[in-house]
Amino acid sequence: MRSIIYLGIGIFFGIVLFKSEAASWFRIYEMFQFGSFHMYGIIGSAVGLGILITQVIKRFKIKSFYGDPITFAPKDRSFKRYMFGGILFGLGWALAGACPGPMFALLGAGYVPILIVLISSILGTLLYGVVKNKLPH
Structure with missing residues (x-):
C-alpha cells in the first residue's frame, strides 16, 4: 500500500514539475541567462x-x-566539497537542461532523448559510489 502512495506522490510531483515548466529546457536556459525570475x-x-x-x-x-x-x-x-559539487551539478544541469527531478518528469512526458541524460546520471552516481572513499576529504 505504501508503494502505491509513494507512486502517487511521485506522479503528482512530476505533474507539478511539468505544469510549472520547471522541466522546460527553455525556462532553465532562461534562468542561466538571468533572463527571468520564473525558475528562481x-x-x-x-x-x-x-x-x-x-x-x-x-x-x-x-x-x-x-x-x-x-x-x-x-x-x-x-x-x-560543496563548491566543487555545486559546480559539477550546475554544469550538468546547464548541459542537460534538466536536474534530477525533471529528468523523470520529462521521461514520463515522452521526451525519449532524456534517457541518455538519465542513464549517464545513474552511471555517474555509481562511479561516485565506487571512488568516494578514495577522494580527499
Whole structure:
C-alpha cells in the first residue's frame, strides 16, 4: 500500500514539475541567462518550504510513514566539497537542461532523448559510489 502512495506522490510531483515548466529546457536556459525570475521563484519556494517543513519535523518530532523517528545527521561543512559539487551539478544541469527531478518528469512526458541524460546520471552516481572513499576529504 505504501508503494502505491509513494507512486502517487511521485506522479503528482512530476505533474507539478511539468505544469510549472520547471522541466522546460527553455525556462532553465532562461534562468542561466538571468533572463527571468520564473525558475528562481520555484527554487526559492522549494528552499523555503524545505526549511519550514524541516523545522516542523524537528519541533513536533514527526515520525516517518513507518512510525520511526526522523533524525537529521550532522553534515560535513567543508566549503571545498560543496563548491566543487555545486559546480559539477550546475554544469550538468546547464548541459542537460534538466536536474534530477525533471529528468523523470520529462521521461514520463515522452521526451525519449532524456534517457541518455538519465542513464549517464545513474552511471555517474555509481562511479561516485565506487571512488568516494578514495577522494580527499
